Amino acid sequence: xxxxxxxxxxxxxxxxxxxxxxxxxxxxxxxxxxxxxxxxxxxxxxxxxxxxxxxxxxxxxxxxxxxxxxxxxxxxxxxxxxxxxxxxxxxxxxxxxxxxxxxxxxxxxxxxxxxxxxxxxxxxxxxxxxxxxxxxxxxxxxxxxxxxxxxxxxxxxxxxxxxxxxxxxxxxxxxxxxxxxxxxxxxxxxxxxxxxxxxxxxxxxxxxxxxxxxxxxxxxxxxxxxxxxxxxxxxxxxxxxxxxxxxxxxxxxxxxxxxxxxxxxxxxxxxxxxxxxxxxxxxxxxxxxxxxxxxxxxxxxxxxxxxxxxxxxxxxxxxxxxxxxxxxxxxxxxxxxxxxxxxxxxxxxxxxxxxxxxxxxxxxxxxxxxxxxxxxxxxxxxxxxxxxxxxxxxxxxxxxxxxxxxxxxxxxxxxxxxxxxxxxxxxxxxxxxxxxxxxxxxxxxxxxxxxxx
Amino acid sequence: xxxxxxxxxxxxxxxxxxxxxxxxxxxxxxxxxxxxxxxxxxxxxxxxxxxxxxxxxxxxxxxxxxxxxxxxxxxxxxxxxxxxxxxxxxxxxxxxxxxxxxxxxxxxxxxxxxxxxxxxxxxxxxxxxxxxxxxxxxxxxxxxxxxxxxxxxxxxxxxxxxxxxxxxxxxxxxxxxxxxxxxxxxxxxxxxxxxxxxxxxxxxxxxxxxxxxxxxxxxxxxxxxxxxxxxxxxxxxxxxxxxxxxxxxxxxxxxxxxxxxxxxxxxxxxxxxxxxxxxxxxxxxxxxxxxxxxxxxxxxxxxxxxxxxxxxxxxxxxxxxxxxxxxxxxxxxxxxxxxxxxxxxxxxxxxxxxxxxxxxxxxxxxxxxxxxxxxxxxxxxxxxxxxxxxxxxxxxxxxxxxxxxxxxxxxxxxxxxxxxxxxxxxxxxxxxxxxxxxxxxxxxxxxxxxxxxxxxxxxxxxxxxxxxxxxxxxxxxxxxxx
Numbered sequence: 001x002x003x004x005x006x007x008x009x010x011x012x013x014x015x016x017x018x019x020x021x022x023x024x025x026x027x028x029x030x031x032x033x034x035x036x037x038x039x040x041x042x043x044x045x046x047x048x049x050x051x052x053x054x055x056x057x058x059x060x061x062x063x064x065x066x067x068x069x070x071x072x073x074x075x076x077x078x079x080x081x082x083x084x085x086x087x088x089x090x091x092x093x094x095x096x097x098x099x100x101x102x103x104x105x106x107x108x109x110x111x112x113x114x115x116x117x118x119x120x121x122x123x124x125x126x127x128x129x130x131x132x133x134x135x136x137x138x139x140x141x142x143x144x145x146x147x148x149x150x151x152x153x154x155x156x157x158x159x160x161x162x163x164x165x166x167x168x169x170x171x172x173x174x175x176x177x178x179x180x181x182x183x184x185x186x187x188x189x190x191x192x193x194x195x196x197x198x199x200x201x202x203x204x205x206x207x208x209x210x211x212x213x214x215x216x217x218x219x220x221x222x223x224x225x226x227x228x229x230x231x232x233x234x235x236x237x238x239x240x241x242x243x244x245x246x247x248x249x250x251x252x253x254x255x256x257x258x259x260x261x262x263x264x265x266x267x268x269x270x271x272x273x274x275x276x277x278x279x280x281x282x283x284x285x286x287x288x289x290x291x292x293x294x295x296x297x298x299x300x301x302x303x304x305x306x307x308x309x310x311x312x313x314x315x316x317x318x319x320x321x322x323x324x325x326x327x328x329x330x331x332x333x334x335x336x337x338x339x340x341x342x343x344x345x346x347x348x349x350x351x352x353x354x355x356x357x358x359x360x361x362x363x364x365x366x367x368x369x370x371x372x373x374x375x376x377x378x379x380x381x382x383x384x385x386x387x388x389x390x391x392x393x394x395x396x397x398x399x400x401x402x403x404x405x406x407x408x409x410x411x412x413x414x415x416x417x418x419x420x421x422x423x424x425x426x427x428x429x430x431x432x433x434x435x436x437x438x439x440x441x442x443x444x445x446x447x448x449x450x451x452x453x
Numbered sequence: 454x455x456x457x458x459x460x461x462x463x464x465x466x467x468x469x470x471x472x473x474x475x476x477x478x479x480x481x482x483x484x485x486x487x488x489x490x491x492x493x494x495x496x497x498x499x500x501x502x503x504x505x506x507x508x509x510x511x512x513x514x515x516x517x518x519x520x521x522x523x524x525x526x527x528x529x530x531x532x533x534x535x536x537x538x539x540x541x542x543x544x545x546x547x548x549x550x551x552x553x554x555x556x557x558x559x560x561x562x563x564x565x566x567x568x569x570x571x572x573x574x575x576x577x578x579x580x581x582x583x584x585x586x587x588x589x590x591x592x593x594x595x596x597x598x599x600x601x602x603x604x605x606x607x608x609x610x611x612x613x614x615x616x617x618x619x620x621x622x623x624x625x626x627x628x629x630x631x632x633x634x635x636x637x638x639x640x641x642x643x644x645x646x647x648x649x650x651x652x653x654x655x656x657x658x659x660x661x662x663x664x665x666x667x668x669x670x671x672x673x674x675x676x677x678x679x680x681x682x683x684x685x686x687x688x689x690x691x692x693x694x695x696x697x698x699x700x701x702x703x704x705x706x707x708x709x710x711x712x713x714x715x716x717x718x719x720x721x722x723x724x725x726x727x728x729x730x731x732x733x734x735x736x737x738x739x740x741x742x743x744x745x746x747x748x749x750x751x752x753x754x755x756x757x758x759x760x761x762x763x764x765x766x767x768x769x770x771x772x773x774x775x776x777x778x779x780x781x782x783x784x785x786x787x788x789x790x791x792x793x794x795x796x797x798x799x800x801x802x803x804x805x806x807x808x809x810x811x812x813x814x815x816x817x818x819x820x821x822x823x824x825x826x827x828x829x830x831x832x833x834x835x836x837x838x839x840x841x842x843x844x845x846x847x848x849x850x851x852x853x854x855x856x857x858x859x860x861x862x863x864x865x866x867x868x869x870x871x872x873x874x875x876x877x878x879x880x881x882x883x884x885x886x887x888x889x890x891x892x893x894x895x896x897x898x899x900x901x902x903x904x905x906x907x908x909x910x911x912x913x914x915x916x917x918x919x920x921x922x923x924x925x926x927x928x929x930x931x932x933x934x935x
Contacts, residue, residue, distance in 0.1 A: 001778075001779060001780060001781065001782055002779075003778060003779070038561070038562070038563065038564045038566075039511055039515070039561070039562050039564065041564070043509075043511050043514060044509060044511075195523045196523055196526065198526055198527070198530070199519075199523070200510070200513045200514060200516070200519045200520065200527055201514065202513070202514050202516075202519065202520040203519060203520055203521075203523070206520045206521060210857075250858075274509050274510060274511070275509065275510045275511055275513065275514040280514060291830070296814055296818055297814050298811055298814055299561070299808070299811060299813065299814075300561040300808060300809055300810065300811040300813075301810075301811030328811070330751075330775075330810060330811055331751035331752055331767060331768070331770075331810065332751070332764070332767055332768030332769075333751075333768065333769075333770075333771060333775075335775075335779055336779070351564075352564070
């Protein structure tokens, strides 16, 4: 007897979670389930919600901006929504349309509440990241809000000896060199209460969340007070202080507030590389929303197979197979999961929704068509930051986000795809990963929800 | 550009370094065939797993111990990094491996399928074997905790005396001083009648059905300490028309893995695999009521042992509730059922070992089908006890720190009763909150088998083959014998 739901979303990242939430929103009485195998790549992500940071192919909107590390010949996009209009037809944004992108962002704003900022404008914000580069982004965690590069207040960046990923003096110098409209200075200090060189970011966050008592030169105090006391002597009139993003996991707002009060300056976080607490917090936010929306979540197990049902020939299209159920593998036991509508949100090459071997590139569960050159030496170009064909690998959807086969026919009548399992865009170069996941997740989920009513 | 010349595809080693004496047989499956790089052929080769690690540190962010314990370097070190270090001569396993609680969260965290807990289990075993004195207090204490099952029959023979003696503060004080078992906790009480005694007295199975058979792996705890859970399983399964078999069995091995007593675990596993394989041969599927027992049989056995039938047993072992969901219309059977007040409001904690099997959402979904039950998930934190881990004096504080989040959430929930499937999580929940803790099967029994007494099983089951609906809900002619 299969475990039965109305909508089954496969994949638990930003696209999958958004799809499940959108389906629950579109079909109130429907039962929605999200199945996810490994933990999502949100843990690797900055937690920023970008829509379009750089236009593909060097198209710019004319502003004379800074040169950025991996986009050296490109100008950041100031108004992503205008730039979306000129994207190629095959780009996922074009598939769903600009209005859907706006709706998806509004949907996200409602879920995120006051945890995210940026909804007051359609223009990109410039958020400094841990290398001292500036990332153009549509929404950003409220913890980064005081740090925007467009804000002209002088800035002290504080790094820690035991967190070498963030070299504060270097980041400050990089910000100044990039033309940030303020003075930036960096200091490297020792984090009170951290005794290991390789303490995990969760350990830093836990110390601050729980304000654990830590040893200082003047006796034991709470970790937040001890941190403020460590930083305070280094402040030289700056009205804001940036820290690597380890300021709490469960109670980040309270941590920042204590630090700000003690320092008499605003505090903000600089997003870090993986593993990333802002990414973890975003994941928590989404999973809390899933629980509130009554979405059932099955995690830690892969979908390994599927069965099709005989198609109804009532449609005006050629008879298309429908997925009857998928098979979830649980240590060798095969658990059938059945639903009316399915959403595929298993990620791209990094999330392993798209896989490659020496012969071909595949979508792993349904073997949906993934266009690619037959010679694997044509999958990449030698310039690392050049236009990499592999970066655009993924399934090809119709305007309803249903994957198409090589002949342009529907693969299945009740399957939609969302997020980086879709091809046709290079999220790393464009800085469009979160936006595409949101927009396509929102559309795929909404249609799936509507489709099962 | 040497990286570019490497095969992208890691599943087929194109050129095998010749080490002479590759003794594996190529029996035609396309499973990964480990490259024998190092001479010791009897050791399992963890190289593919270590090579899969791209150091994203997702495992570290999932480790409940690294978050609170400054002496623990985290799963990434304990697994792939330590494995690589060990390729050098003169590197002992770092003693911090004993700080790992074996919650196995890192396994399901890893996006790259690194077998972290397998690496931890083998490293821990090596540490205990090579670096821990067999006369040390720690070794004796760990051996005792790991082999709880060997002591339990003694206590069970005189349960009242044992419970009395173990409850004495002087006993607990002695336990801490002489053995390093924390005096903060109350030792589990022993039932006056074990499940197996009850089963024998009862005359074994009440339902015979060659088409629907299960072999019940009850494990130690529900035999010696909470036989009501085991009885609930029998009654619920008989309600659905299953013939229950209770094969000979040993400890699942979970506490032995966690204490690095891999040889003890091997002996136990050998018995279990043999007995369970025989039951499978007789047409049964294996069912466990304890999430760590099912975890052990399904995952740790195939990772650590290679008895004949290990894989077969693993693939045919199920969690008790999961099996019913897939093989019966459990939700349908639960519709319109009700339970007594004692179950109406519950705070549910998903054990890590359920979570790792993808079962963490299951209990709440099943409870939702029963009228009048309000079950709340208290979040995804670890309870912190992790089997024998939290019993050790040196881990007690860490254990309670890890559990803090769960305690807080339980306090916030309105419920006064806790619900979980893991015996030691249940001890921790009770210890931290004072709530009474139930097992999901006990709730199912209350909903499906009236009077909670299994009367239906005794009377009506012989006629019920498969058709469960409507049966048993109305039975009132309880003639329960215990």
